[in-house]
Amino acid sequence: MSMYIEMIRVRFLMMLAYRTNYYSGILIYSINIGAYYFLWSAIYGGKEEIQGLSVLQMTTYVAVSWMARAFYFNNIDREIAAEIKDGKVAIEMIRPYNYLGMKTMQALGEGIFRLLFFSVPGLIIVAFIFPISFSASPSTWIFFFLSLVFSFIVNTQINLLTGIMTFFLFNNAGLIRAKRVVIDLFSGLLLPISFYPGWAQDLMTYLPFQAISYVPSMIFTEGFAGQEITNAILLQAVWVLILLIPIRLLWALAKKQLIVQGG
Amino acid sequence: MNVIEVQNLRKEFKSYSSRAGLSGAFRDLFTRNYKIHAAVDNISLNVKQGEMVGYIGENGAGKSTTIKMLTGILTPTSGSILVNGMNPHKQREEFVRTIGVVFGQRSQLWWDIAVQESFRLLKKVYRVSDEEYNRHMGHVIETLEIGPLLDKPVRKLSLGQRMRCELAAALIHNPPLLFLDEPTIGLDVLVKLKIREFLKEINEQYKTTILLTTHDLTDIEALCERVVLLDEGKIIYDGKLNQLQAHAVEGKQVEFEFLAEMTRSGLPDIKYVQWEQKDATTWLAYIDGDEQLVSQLISTIVQKNPIKNVRINEISTEEIVRRIYEEGMALS
Numbered sequence: 001m002s003m004y005i006e007m008i009r010v011r012f013l014m015m016l017a018y019r020t021n022y023y024s025g026i027l028i029y030s031i032n033i034g035a036y037y038f039l040w041s042a043i044y045g046g047k048e049e050i051q052g053l054s055v056l057q058m059t060t061y062v063a064v065s066w067m068a069r070a071f072y073f074n075n076i077d078r079e080i081a082a083e084i085k086d087g088k089v090a091i092e093m094i095r096p097y098n099y100l101g102m103k104t105m106q107a108l109g110e111g112i113f114r115l116l117f118f119s120v121p122g123l124i125i126v127a128f129i130f131p132i133s134f135s136a137s138p139s140t141w142i143f144f145f146l147s148l149v150f151s152f153i154v155n156t157q158i159n160l161l162t163g164i165m166t167f168f169l170f171n172n173a174g175l176i177r178a179k180r181v182v183i184d185l186f187s188g189l190l191l192p193i194s195f196y197p198g199w200a201q202d203l204m205t206y207l208p209f210q211a212i213s214y215v216p217s218m219i220f221t222e223g224f225a226g227q228e229i230t231n232a233i234l235l236q237a238v239w240v241l242i243l244l245i246p247i248r249l250l251w252a253l254a255k256k257q258l259i260v261q262g263g
Numbered sequence: 264m265n266v267i268e269v270q271n272l273r274k275e276f277k278s279y280s281s282r283a284g285l286s287g288a289f290r291d292l293f294t295r296n297y298k299i300h301a302a303v304d305n306i307s308l309n310v311k312q313g314e315m316v317g318y319i320g321e322n323g324a325g326k327s328t329t330i331k332m333l334t335g336i337l338t339p340t341s342g343s344i345l346v347n348g349m350n351p352h353k354q355r356e357e358f359v360r361t362i363g364v365v366f367g368q369r370s371q372l373w374w375d376i377a378v379q380e381s382f383r384l385l386k387k388v389y390r391v392s393d394e395e396y397n398r399h400m401g402h403v404i405e406t407l408e409i410g411p412l413l414d415k416p417v418r419k420l421s422l423g424q425r426m427r428c429e430l431a432a433a434l435i436h437n438p439p440l441l442f443l444d445e446p447t448i449g450l451d452v453l454v455k456l457k458i459r460e461f462l463k464e465i466n467e468q469y470k471t472t473i474l475l476t477t478h479d480l481t482d483i484e485a486l487c488e489r490v491v492l493l494d495e496g497k498i499i500y501d502g503k504l505n506q507l508q509a510h511a512v513e514g515k516q517v518e519f520e521f522l523a524e525m526t527r528s529g530l531p532d533i534k535y536v537q538w539e540q541k542d543a544t545t546w547l548a549y550i551d552g553d554e555q556l557v558s559q560l561i562s563t564i565v566q567k568n569p570i571k572n573v574r575i576n577e578i579s580t581e582e583i584v585r586r587i588y589e590e591g592m593a594l595s
Contacts, residue, residue, distance in 0.1 A: 095388060
């Protein structure tokens with residue numbers, strides 16, 4: 001266990017090694033939040049609410065979903081792909097640990113780093129500039145963090161799956177990019193799921209993506225209430241379990257057909 | 264006691280060949296021509312504890328593939344492997360605790376962080392106690408002279424500095440078996456000597472078994488008593504290094520440097536002597552015979568031609584290996 005904690009620490013050090021990345025990240029996120037804030041205020045115009053969300057809830061939704069993204073978002077799919085492509089995965093296979101477990105820990109280290117040094121200060125800055133409502137109820141906060149943990153797990157699982165696909169495709173930059181767009185679109189980051197047409201909403205309930213962004217953001221903005229919250233979190237948990245199966249299968253297959261490229 | 268036991272090991276790779284031209288590329292979209300190629304072809308090998316074995320062969324002879332199977336990275340197509348009493352691929356996590364690996368061409372340290380942070384992580388990964396770490400690694404760090412490098416990020420190290428750190432990293436858990444895949448590639452003479460000395464020392468001190476692949480045969484000469492020679496996936500020689508020299512070399516090489524330019528017609532034809540021109544004034548004589556013939560040749564030449572320099576060359580291991588590969592000579 002201590003080696004996993006050590007890995008999180010190492011990841012912190014790695015994040016700190018590149019300061020420019022860190023600062024430019026804050027800037028990009030602020031710009032994104034600002035752009036969506038103005039876009040949504042224009043769409044709302046004089047209207048009180050659209051699809052059951054008020055303007056205030058909507059801006060909070062935008063700010064929170066971007067800040068949550070800083071936590072659950074990671075590049076381990078690209079890292080796995082790069083490690084497979086240049087043969088570094090060979091080094092990982094001679095270490096006495098589970099490669100995917102270690103990758104997940106690296107992602108977690110990155111996530112916690114961004115949450116503490118990126119989301120929290122970022123959200124405070126944003127709260128000064130834009131009107132955002134923070135819930136006073138502690139249960140909302142607890143449910144929010146719980147669902148945030150699940151959204152991290154689901155997103156990481158999808159990243160692991162995409163990364164493992166490199167074992168079979170050898171070059172899957174296209175797949176990784178497609179996955180990113182699909183997640184941004186179908187997870188509710190750009191547009192709350194309730195804004196989609198009925199048939200699309202139906203389709204999305206069968207996909208794991210809304211467990212990533214829509215659920216924690218809706219809980220935070222109190223768009224979900226009572227039973228809806230527990231149902232949404234349960235749904236996230238179910239997706240975590242379902243996604244374990246293809247990861248296990250593909251990983252077993254990948255190990256068998258591992259070809260170390262180059263040298 | 265055998266540390267490595269390998270029987271009839273074989274690894275096949277499936278590769279495809281691309282068809283020529285644009286229409287060929289379109290056809291490749293649908294069907295591909297696959298070829299099966301055996302990188303390692305039925306090799307059997309036993310290594311005892313405390314041995315230092317040199318594993319040599321040309322590029323693509325299957326050295327790295329063998330090492331990757333022995334370390335559990337690749338699954339063999341067929342055959343059995345038992346290393347440290349375990350099956351490397353099946354019992355991977357338990358097995359890799361008992362080995363150390365250095366790949367000369369890949370870094371196993373984390374690129375962006377200081378060397379000591381990598382060491383600290385590896386110490387946790389291998390569950391080495393503080394006390395054990397300080398005792399063992401203190402010595403390693405001192406011998407390899409990497410103390411001043413520990414707080415630098417890996418990307419700022421020179422190749423020689425990095426290689427010494429890599430070696431130290433592979434030894435954090437003091438493994439009884441060490442695989443080195445081209446550990447001295449691209450290093451200068453001083454670093455090479457330091458690494459060799461260090462390897463000898465840990466071999467004596469801990470009875471560490473070392474399997475080494477390299478293109479630099481002076482490494483092998485300095486370290487290994489036993490060599491395994493590989494060609495196209497097959498073992499063509501397995502035995503003592505000095506025996507290889509004795510078997511392969513009969514005869515000597517004499518280098519004549521003349522004062523004036525010399526042509527072949529100016530040199531005598533002697534039985535069992537072959538001439539090869541090096542440059543305008545220098546000729547090499549390959550003599551397939553004993554010392555008598557050598558002195559006879561030298562006296563004949565010296566009487567006739569003014570000479571600047573004569574040198575009798577011992578044939579190096581490199582030369583032997585080159586001949587073995589060029590002539591396809593199989594030794595037993």
